Amino acid sequence: MPITVSPETYTYVSFDAEVIRRIADDLVRALGMQDRTITIDVDETTPLVRTRLTIDGDAIHINADSGAFEDTRLPRQQSEAATATALGRVLLRASDRLTGGFGEAPADDQLTLAQVAAWETYCIGRLERLGIAVNRQRWLYNFRNRHGFTDGGDTAFDQLWTNGGLTWGELCAISDRALALKAAH
């Protein structure tokens, strides 16, 4: 299915819709999601880095603030690595929700901060194995901020990072164990 990116041209930032489409297409193929309808709306009026996911049947809709695709070294310029990471995270979350095992996961805006961090870790670890350049330490720091700076927390991070077939229940169990260790620390 074709991937739709809007807008096609940009005023506030130097982004290329075709680059976004190509990166999304590569990710969709790698994740086996070619049968989904995917639309990506970029809000170029904000430098924030949020991405929001809406799933409607087979259709996946992604809203991204321009900061999510931006090169932090070169303001208003696009970064292919940032685009791939931002889209990869959100597509993997969509894939998890659509392919089973994550049915009981709350809506994105209902997730706890710890659940968000655990799911991010699970997504980024898989992205790294797809060949996308990521900074593992960044995500470890993100996970530690939610689950504590403990050896047990780091073990939980490794379990999420290296795993490829978790269910929502398994993911939450790993996160909860780390939180219990944090509380006991």
Added chain:
Amino acid sequence: MADPYRARAPFAPWDRRTLPGLFDVEDTARRVGNYKWAEMKLFEALGGWVATVPELDVKMRLGTHCYKHAWHAELWHKRLPELREMNPDRLAVPANDAMVRFVEALTEPEAPDQTIEKLTGVYRVFIPRFIAAYTYHLNGTSEITDAPTIRSLKLILPDEFDDWRDGEMMLQSLIETPEEAARASAHQLRLESIMIEAGGIAGPGTLGSQ
């Protein structure tokens, strides 16, 4: 316990310090004034260069060394009034015109691609001259009458050795080609030539007369 009122030798058997020294008060004040001037010029140059070197490790080292040499200048500044020079600024002068020219040549490199020249001047020419002058002073001055200068020298010299080693290691890591080695040598030769003319940081006689 031994009788505390029993007469003891004022100098213990292991205290071998002696009175004679190479420098009188006036000589010492003059040398210390030259030291202060030279340390000042060095810390000012190091501070100025921080912004001009792109290598982050070098930038941080120069910032650290800048303070050490400022502290040395302060030690000499405080020593001068103890040497009957109540206006420390009067003696804080270069030993001679060649020293002025030396500092001008030392501080000439500015461009970001001249880190080798900057470091060569400081760590292969200037700081070795400090080490030499201070060591000569330490070994030659009266161990009893000039104890305060000795204390300052003993505080300063380890800094000079540490900084020399830091600088030499930075240079060795930056010099990767024969051409770069030649640049360092050429700059060193130029500065050494002026320093020879100056006779050292305290002028002719910095290391005594041969």
Added chain:
Amino acid sequence: MRKFLPADQLARDERFNTITMQDRFNDPRSALGTGDAATTTAGARQKFRLTPERRDASDGARGLMHGIMVGEIQALEGAGRTCWDFDTAGVAKTSSTGAHSAGAAQNPSGDMDVPFALKLDMARQCWDEARHVEISIKLSDWMGTEIGQFAENTVLFAAACSSDPVLRLAGVNCALEGLAIDVFTTMKEFGDLAGDPFLEFCEDWMLADEVTHVKMGSDWLRKVTENDPERRKKALDFQAVVDKLFSYGGTRSDSDESPIGLARRFRALAGFTDDEVEAINDVSVQALEERRARGAAARASADPASATST
């Protein structure tokens, strides 16, 4: 080496990309985007204070830490240049035989000479800032940030480029090091709340240095301008300008809408009076209001219908 190096001549390795305040002002998204973020569609104001509760907490902390790192590099460079750019009052500009001392020819009147002790303080600041760069690099690595990962705004060094050393002290030591007190306090609290074993520890050490630097600056400012009220006024005006510049968008204030809080206790330790801290807060709150107004205006011009919803 010349005296007075402009900010665009700062030497950086290939990892860094420097931008100016003008570049930042020229980003139209700043007005549109932050205005949008500062108010929800229901009109309620969002909390932007950097705390672990913020959804983007770790990325926010990483970005701020990188800002601290480049700020420390520029503070190091600024203090170093003050050692070099000015002659030392009282010290002979010629040798015993009359030759000019290096650099003396550029300020023959000596009206901008600085006391020897002031230079010693600036050299000490060089060492402190060099240490802060080392700490910031280690912390950035710990937090998963690469050197140069974010664009570097050279505005801090620009404040250290004045040809009057007193203005440098006012701009850098009083205004910017004062801001550093606010930033480090916010980061220290963040590290403490998050349980980060290094962040709180390191920020506390750096905070101690910054309090010293502010005190150093305000003491020298008073001393050097003791008999020159006009020069003192000029310096304090410059300090206010820098304070306002760094309050752009309401970056720091007592309001939770500001990412960085105003560290009243540590500012008091550094010698700021209650009135001075209050004045900084007023400037910041005003900047926050201006940001909201800019955002609303920008959104109104982009989409007149949406302007009423905020």
